[in-house]
Amino acid sequence: MDSQAVKRTGRWKSRIASELVEILGAGAVISAEDELIAYESDGLTGYRVRPLFVVLPSSTEEVSRVVGLCNREKVPFVPRGAGTGLSGGALPSREGIVISLARMNRILDVDIPNRVVVAEPGVVNISVTDAVSAEGFYYAPDPSSQIVCTIGGNVAENSGGVHCLKYGVTTNHVLGVEMVLPDGEVVTLGGPAPESLGYDLLSLVVGSEGLLGIVTKVFLRIIKKPQMVKTLFASFERIEDAGASVSAIISSGVIPAGMEIMDNLSINAVEATVGAGYPRDAGAILLVELDGPEAEVNVQVPAVSGILRENGAIEIKLAADESERQLFWKGRKSAFAAMGKISPGYYVQDGVIPRSTLARVLGEIGELGRRYGLRVANVFHAGDGNLHPLVLYDPEVEGESEKAEELSGEILRVCVDVGGSITGEHGVGVDKKRFLPLMFSEQEIDTMNLVRCAFDEEGLCNPGKVFPTPRTCVEPGMQKRSSETAPAKEMGELF
Amino acid sequence: MVSGFHVPGSGDTGPDVPEFGFSPEVVLYPETVEEISRVLGFASRNGIRVFPFAGGTKLFLGNPVGAVGAALSLKRLDSVLFHEPSDMVSTVECGMEVSEFQNAVGRENQIFPVDPPRLNSGSTVGGLVSTNLCGPMSTRYGTCRELILGIRAVRADGEIINLGGKVVKNVAGYDIPKLMVGSLGTLCVLAEATFRLYPRQPFSRTIVLGFDDHISCSRAAGAILAADVVPTCFEILDEKLSSEFAAAPGAKRSLLLRFDSFEEAVLEQVRQVREITSGDFASFTEIGNEDSQELWDSAREFPFSSGAGFSSKLALPVTASIEVLSGIESNPALLGVTARCLSRPARGVALVSVSGDDQEAVRAARFLENLADSLGGRIMFSGVRRELREEVKAWGDFGDALFLMKNIKRRFDPGNILPGEKIFDAN
Ligand SMILES: Cc1cc2nc3c(=O)[nH]c(=O)nc-3n(C[C@H](O)[C@H](O)[C@H](O)COP(=O)(O)OP(=O)(O)OC[C@H]3O[C@@H](n4cnc5c(N)ncnc54)[C@H](O)[C@@H]3O)c2cc1C
Numbered sequence: 001m002d003s004q005a006v007k008r009t010g011r012w013k014s015r016i017a018s019e020l021v022e023i024l025g026a027g028a029v030i031s032a033e034d035e036l037i038a039y040e041s042d043g044l045t046g047y048r049v050r051p052l053f054v055v056l057p058s059s060t061e062e063v064s065r066v067v068g069l070c071n072r073e074k075v076p077f078v079p080r081g082a083g084t085g086l087s088g089g090a091l092p093s094r095e096g097i098v099i100s101l102a103r104m105n106r107i108l109d110v111d112i113p114n115r116v117v118v119a120e121p122g123v124v125n126i127s128v129t130d131a132v133s134a135e136g137f138y139y140a141p142d143p144s145s146q147i148v149c150t151i152g153g154n155v156a157e158n159s160g161g162v163h164c165l166k167y168g169v170t171t172n173h174v175l176g177v178e179m180v181l182p183d184g185e186v187v188t189l190g191g192p193a194p195e196s197l198g199y200d201l202l203s204l205v206v207g208s209e210g211l212l213g214i215v216t217k218v219f220l221r222i223i224k225k226p227q228m229v230k231t232l233f234a235s236f237e238r239i240e241d242a243g244a245s246v247s248a249i250i251s252s253g254v255i256p257a258g259m260e261i262m263d264n265l266s267i268n269a270v271e272a273t274v275g276a277g278y279p280r281d282a283g284a285i286l287l288v289e290l291d292g293p294e295a296e297v298n299v300q301v302p303a304v305s306g307i308l309r310e311n312g313a314i315e316i317k318l319a320a321d322e323s324e325r326q327l328f329w330k331g332r333k334s335a336f337a338a339m340g341k342i343s344p345g346y347y348v349q350d351g352v353i354p355r356s357t358l359a360r361v362l363g364e365i366g367e368l369g370r371r372y373g374l375r376v377a378n379v380f381h382a383g384d385g386n387l388h389p390l391v392l393y394d395p396e397v398e399g400e401s402e403k404a405e406e407l408s409g410e411i412l413r414v415c416v417d418v419g420g421s422i423t424g425e426h427g428v429g430v431d432k433k434r435f436l437p438l439m440f441s442e443q444e445i446d447t448m449n450l451v452r453c454a455f456d457e458e459g460l461c462n463p464g465k466v467f468p469t470p471r472t473c474v475e476p477g478m479q480k481r482s483s484e485t486a487p488a489k490e491m492g493e494l495f
Numbered sequence: 496m497v498s499g500f501h502v503p504g505s506g507d508t509g510p511d512v513p514e515f516g517f518s519p520e521v522v523l524y525p526e527t528v529e530e531i532s533r534v535l536g537f538a539s540r541n542g543i544r545v546f547p548f549a550g551g552t553k554l555f556l557g558n559p560v561g562a563v564g565a566a567l568s569l570k571r572l573d574s575v576l577f578h579e580p581s582d583m584v585s586t587v588e589c590g591m592e593v594s595e596f597q598n599a600v601g602r603e604n605q606i607f608p609v610d611p612p613r614l615n616s617g618s619t620v621g622g623l624v625s626t627n628l629c630g631p632m633s634t635r636y637g638t639c640r641e642l643i644l645g646i647r648a649v650r651a652d653g654e655i656i657n658l659g660g661k662v663v664k665n666v667a668g669y670d671i672p673k674l675m676v677g678s679l680g681t682l683c684v685l686a687e688a689t690f691r692l693y694p695r696q697p698f699s700r701t702i703v704l705g706f707d708d709h710i711s712c713s714r715a716a717g718a719i720l721a722a723d724v725v726p727t728c729f730e731i732l733d734e735k736l737s738s739e740f741a742a743a744p745g746a747k748r749s750l751l752l753r754f755d756s757f758e759e760a761v762l763e764q765v766r767q768v769r770e771i772t773s774g775d776f777a778s779f780t781e782i783g784n785e786d787s788q789e790l791w792d793s794a795r796e797f798p799f800s801s802g803a804g805f806s807s808k809l810a811l812p813v814t815a816s817i818e819v820l821s822g823i824e825s826n827p828a829l830l831g832v833t834a835r836c837l838s839r840p841a842r843g844v845a846l847v848s849v850s851g852d853d854q855e856a857v858r859a860a861r862f863l864e865n866l867a868d869s870l871g872g873r874i875m876f877s878g879v880r881r882e883l884r885e886e887v888k889a890w891g892d893f894g895d896a897l898f899l900m901k902n903i904k905r906r907f908d909p910g911n912i913l914p915g916e917k918i919f920d921a922n
Contacts, residue, residue, distance in 0.1 A: 207669065495533060
């Protein structure tokens with residue numbers, strides 16, 4: 001789509017600008033070049049495109065009218081939340097409009113008895129928990145970016161977090177959405193009820209990376225805060241032992257809320273910046289968080305400690321209080337940022353592997369790093385096999401960023417080879433679309449396009465993302481029939 | 496007779512064929528996904544409609560199907576293809592019976608925690624996914640929607656597709672495996688499914704609370720939902736079911752709960768429930784694992800076990816699913832029929848069975864439809880007697896999602912080779 005972007009005339013632009021101002025008011029339309037710069041990229045800053053306009057609607061109706069205008073004028077449009085996405089999902093389209101949901105940031109309803117919060121898409125993730133915390137509830141999906149990223153972005157990426165091993169990802173906590181379809185029509189899928197009937201369209205919208213329409217309202221499931229939370233910290237000489245502990249804990253029947261591993265390079269990066277008190281000489285550390293009814297956690301803590309010991313943990317600590325628990329987590333949560341301190345540039349990948357292949361894959365990643373002459377730090381959601389290898393490079397060194405990108409691709413190949421996925425929570429976006437064929441055949445990607453076409457025949461909504469090559473929507477007709485149709489009975493001879 | 500197919504009425508005695516309610520010209524028994532692909536490719540080129548089935552235990556769900564050329568049995572695709580215990584993930588062919596699959600993963604001390612009606616009478620994995628039926632354990636584990644990770648399926652045009660994956664976290668592409676859940680075989684023929692499994696818990700205890708009135712029951716149910724306990728199963732039974740399940744005979748209402756965890760944790764949660772509801776219940780019974788089996792079987796099989804009439808499922812907000820029992824019990828619109836009701840409050844689900852003569856039953860159906868609507872929920876009917884089908888359609892209102900659902904169907908199967916009328920009423 002990008003390559004075919006229509007060049008617009010100045011006259012056309014000023015006409016559209018005034019129409020947008022008419023719909024939204026002058027304060028909600030950005031067209032000055034210097035102000036547009038802030039919207040050129042998302043968290044993946046290597047990709048940049050300047051949009052024609054950025055608009056900041058305040059209501060569903062305004063979104064619908066803007067989308068209607070885009071549809072009439074055949075202008076591509078890109079929804080945007082906080083712009084923290086790591087796959088280029090909110091990258092603007094050339095000659096397109098960015099629709100920022102930042103001003104639709106109200107919590108519309110808090111319904112504790114029904115365990116539902118209704119939020120506009122621009123509400124920041126943590127605000128949902130803040131709104132229900134006093135009542136003893138929380139919103140479970142907790143991406144590390146939760147103090148800035150928005151519910152709309154979370155829905156689009158099907159974001160995860162450190163507690164999704166036990167509680168699931170965004171799709172398990174979204175009960176319904178109101179959305180503006182790519183032709184401007186407004187629909188509601190699901191609602192405050194936990195179950196729904198009919199085709200599960202909601203599951204398609206969650207994780208659709210902004211390609212199926214613009215979400216304008218979200219019904220979120222909130223859950224009770226666990227009665228007890230205990231966090232164990234363990235250090236290991238070898239990362240393989242940390243990995244083996246993870247498998248052993250799960251096999252024992254315990255499902256921790258979260259399990260996170262960091263390797264030696266990450267430990268040192270974190271210690272150099274925030275100082276979480278991790279042992280710098282450890283090969284790896286493992287954080288295990290157990291939560292639930294007190295009586296259950298009290299049984300699990302000694303059981304898990306035993307498993308850690310059996311698997312060679314050098315040191316095992318149980319957080320004595322909330323402040324020590326926060327300290328354990330502080331290092332993990334600041335790991336990405338810390339990389340910036342030890343390396344001028346880094347690529348984050350998001351591959352997923354079956355837990356049972358952890359040791360093998362970490363070995364292969366190490367080998368690849370050596371082969372490319374680049375350092376790779378490993379920080380990952382170990383419980384669900386979601387790796388975040390951070391490939392460190394120096395953008396000033398000629399050719400190194402290309403090498404880092406290539407190495408990242410090789411790592412994804414390893415993940416797919418062992419039966420995993422190219423992305424666990426960051427999405428395909430523009431960044432990983434060329435790797436989609438590692439996982440799926442042409443027919444399979446065509447099947448995904450059937451879904452897209454059911455929502456967006458024109459392909460104006462966030463084009464150029466996810467699909468490795470542009471795909472159009474062919475009007476479905478009856479299948480081509482043989483001129484003389486055979487009777488069903490002949491089917492017996494097919495096999 | 497050619498191995499792998501059967502022509503009804505040809506004199507051959509084919510393998511067991513269920514009561515379809517229509518007469519296919521041929522019944523096919525493919526053994527591989529490639530064979531399914533050949534069947535659907537041929538079917539779509541020749542405009543022959545194909546009806547996929549396996550256990551035949553849930554053919555009464557959805558609207559009746561019109562003329563169909565071929566019935567396609569998945570029964571011969573019946574193995575576990577992959578089970579990696581340390582990943583707690585398994586891939587199974589869709590013709591396998593759910594109970595057999597559960598036994599297979601049970602050997603590794605793991606569970607596939609879905610307990611649909613007809614579990615032990617032939618219900619298959621494919622049937623389970625396409626109907627999205629579930630049972631009491633959905634309180635803790637959800638339905639197959641929460642467990643499905645990937646599928647291997649055949650599109651109506653015969654293309655074989657693998658979507659999703661074998662890992663518990665995966666956002667590469669749209670979540671089409673979840674779209675298949677509850678689609679009643681109208682989009683693709685499912686050949687294999689990959690699921691997340693859970694560890695079996697070492698100890699389990701069932702409790703039954705009997706109540707003299709609905710107010711104390713609702714209060715207790717609300718208190719349990721708000722407490723620091725995590726039941727695996729949590730059901731509310733009306734007066735009739737309290738007696739019929741021999742749960743709390745004579746009680747106006749009863750609550751049925753099961754906890755699964757370590758022994759200490761289970762007993763402590765049982766103690767807590769007793770404490771927070773002590774002012775409300777009239778009776779409190781603890782039942783060990785073995786002795787509770789029959790009770791849970793009854794709860795799981797309801798409402799399909801209840802004989803004549805029809806049954807309905809209401810998907811409601813949580814609080815409405817508690818209050819709905821009173822709305823049903825006391826309503827004059829239901830005076831002429833016998834209605835039974837079970838609610839699963841954590842899921843916001845109420846299951847209602849109705850028996851009575853035609854006119855009264857139709858009136859009851861209208862009432863339930865309006866009730867679901869007024870409570871902000873949705874409704875579906877099943878097992879509707881032939882005579883009533885004109886008046887009682889399988890599905891209530893789908894709201895403004897309907898045209899998108901139709902778009903999806905038209906994109907996946909423009910020739911309506913896989914009978915879409917199961918969901919989209921032909922009228
Ligand atoms: C330091 C850091 C840590 C992170 N940690 C995690 C983590 O632990 N887990 C995780 O999953 N992710 C993580 N992320 C990635 C990112 O925060 C998430 O993907 C997040 O959900 C993006 O939200 P956003 O509001 O920033 O969306 P944006 O980046 O603005 O947009 C993301 C996508 O959503 C679409 N979109 C936005 N709003 C809407 C809407 N209303 N309707 C339709 N589409 C919409 C956009 O078009 C785009 O495709 C991290 C990112 C950073 C920078």
